[in-house]
Amino acid sequence: xxxTSEFNIFHPEPLLIVVSGPSGVGKxxxxxxxxxxxxxxxxxxxxATTRPIREGEVHGKDxxxxxxxxxxxxxxxxxxxxxxxxxxxxxxxxxxxxxxALASGKDVIMRLDVQGAATVRKMAPEAILIxxxxxxxxxxxxxxxxxxxxxxxxxxxxxxxxxxxMKRANEFDxxxxxxxxxxxxxxxxxxxxxxxxxxxxxxxKVNL
Amino acid sequence: xxxTSEFNIFHPEPLLIVVSGPSGVGKxxxxxxxxxxxxxxxxxxxxATTRPIREGEVHGKDxxxxxxxxxxxxxxxxxxxxxxxxxxxxxxxxxxxxxxALASGKDVIMRLDVQGAATVRKMAPEAILIxxxxxxxxxxxxxxxxxxxxxxxxxxxxxxxxxxxMKRANEFDxxxxxxxxxxxxxxxxxxxxxxxxxxxxxxxKVNL
Numbered sequence: 001x002x003x004t005s006e007f008n009i010f011h012p013e014p015l016l017i018v019v020s021g022p023s024g025v026g027k028x029x030x031x032x033x034x035x036x037x038x039x040x041x042x043x044x045x046x047x048a049t050t051r052p053i054r055e056g057e058v059h060g061k062d063x064x065x066x067x068x069x070x071x072x073x074x075x076x077x078x079x080x081x082x083x084x085x086x087x088x089x090x091x092x093x094x095x096x097x098x099x100x101a102l103a104s105g106k107d108v109i110m111r112l113d114v115q116g117a118a119t120v121r122k123m124a125p126e127a128i129l130i131x132x133x134x135x136x137x138x139x140x141x142x143x144x145x146x147x148x149x150x151x152x153x154x155x156x157x158x159x160x161x162x163x164x165x166m167k168r169a170n171e172f173d174x175x176x177x178x179x180x181x182x183x184x185x186x187x188x189x190x191x192x193x194x195x196x197x198x199x200x201x202x203x204x205k206v207n208l
Numbered sequence: 209x210x211x212t213s214e215f216n217i218f219h220p221e222p223l224l225i226v227v228s229g230p231s232g233v234g235k236x237x238x239x240x241x242x243x244x245x246x247x248x249x250x251x252x253x254x255x256a257t258t259r260p261i262r263e264g265e266v267h268g269k270d271x272x273x274x275x276x277x278x279x280x281x282x283x284x285x286x287x288x289x290x291x292x293x294x295x296x297x298x299x300x301x302x303x304x305x306x307x308x309a310l311a312s313g314k315d316v317i318m319r320l321d322v323q324g325a326a327t328v329r330k331m332a333p334e335a336i337l338i339x340x341x342x343x344x345x346x347x348x349x350x351x352x353x354x355x356x357x358x359x360x361x362x363x364x365x366x367x368x369x370x371x372x373x374m375k376r377a378n379e380f381d382x383x384x385x386x387x388x389x390x391x392x393x394x395x396x397x398x399x400x401x402x403x404x405x406x407x408x409x410x411x412x413k414v415n416l
Contacts (some may be wrong), residue, residue: 131409174407189407196404199382199397201339 013203014102016124017109017194020117021132022162024144026178026186027111030132033187034109043101045110048074051089064094081208082112082119095208102206107194114165121171126204128197130190131172135179137163221411222310224332225317225402228325229340230370232352234386234394235319238340241395242317251309253318256282259297272302289416290320290327303416310414315402322373329379334412336405338398339380343387345371 019027035044048064050071059065071090074080083092093110101108112120120127134140137159144150144158169175174193178186197204227235243252256272258279267273279298282288291300301318309316320328328335342348345367352358352366377383382401386394405412 170409172409174404175409176407189403192400192403193407195397195400196382199384199401201378201380201383 012198013205014105015107015194015197015204016098016102016120016127016206017107017190018117018120018127018129019109019111019132019190020114020129020172021178022114022140022165023158024140024147024162025132025134026143026183027132029183030178030186030190031109031111033183034190037187037191041106043097043104043106043108045093045097045108047091048080048094049089049091051087051091063091081123082116084113084116098206099208102208114168118168118171124206124208126206128193128204129172129174130193131169131175132178132186133166133169133175135177139180220406221413222313223315223402223405223412224306224310224328224335224414225315225398226325226328226335226337227317227319227340227398228322228337228380229386230322230348230373231366232348232355232370233340233342234351234391235340237391238386238394238398239317239319241391242398245395245399249314251305251312251314251316253301253305253316255299256288256302257297257299259295259299271299289331290324292321292324306414307416310416322376326376326379332414332416334414336401336412337380337382338401339377339383340386340394341374341377341383343385347388 019030021027031044034042046060046062046064048066048071050066050068053059053063053065057063057065068090071083071092074092074094075083079095080092081095081098083090093112098108110120114131117129117131121129134143140162141155141159144155150158176186176189176193227238229235239252242250254268254270254272256274256279258274258276259271261267261271261273265271265273276298279291279300282300282302283291287303288300289303289306291298301320306316318328322339325337325339329337342351348370349363349367352363358366384394384397384401
């Protein structure tokens, strides 16, 4: 008796995972902990930016620091999964690194703001979209305040934006609450989501 | 500042989970280990049967032992989620216990053969259907042989049936390989699936 093809039904495809949510929900902290745990083989997406490199930053690790001309060419060639202007500088996600990582069999994970996640949904409908949130508005406000990088006006703007963004949670596949002091639980849930998605009978193959 | 409704977006619904797959893949073993782990609050469905109670069996734990008249009434009242004739006796799953468990907020989990799972899909499209399989046909055959309860003909029939049933895996939501000596891994995956499904932005509310 030989192995019959009927029994080889499990062919996991590498996934494209987006962790998003309003400013202050803890996207970076969550991704940082996932990196530290290192249990699963991920490619963590590096963003390309036109802003100058700062002291201590590493090209290819923190960002890909590229010229405005290079960035413009990527836009023209439709080689960006999504991009935005942030404080007069451009930042965006080169498609090629995502393609390369998926082709090597690695799951790709990226953090994006809510608008960026919506763009990825259009560009790659097969992406797994996770909406990260806090347990309450107070929790979000406290976290933004603790940053101390915001002016009072800036803070109000972020809160107003967050309220609007919460209404878009239903455009996502999953919602994960990143509750104060329960960071590990949030990461457990994200890892469970990724684990489960690898066992879907109809895997969502990403084409970029 | 008060808790705003926008932030209370996480309302997990209790789930109806079906673990299915060909005879010999290890459905009972998997469910037994889930019971022993006891991490998550589940209602494990008890099947109703018309066959006489055997020594050592407990009514309401191993099965609900009911009369043929009682069973006939449940069929007439459409009070069975699915039922079948097994060796001249009827067995089936009373809807009421599933309704009660879901109403109490508990996830409901049941093991079913592939035909039964297909019936549940029709009756409760919101159910999460998990297809359990082995890594190869050899593995399945070896397990069936180890049972020593089958005649050679019975064994061939089960293998032929399993081959047909493998073709129906794509009617399920997830596929989990219960590999020899990797039982814990299979249960980890099932628990990850359940964990993830609780975080869907569009929970599948079961109506029975």
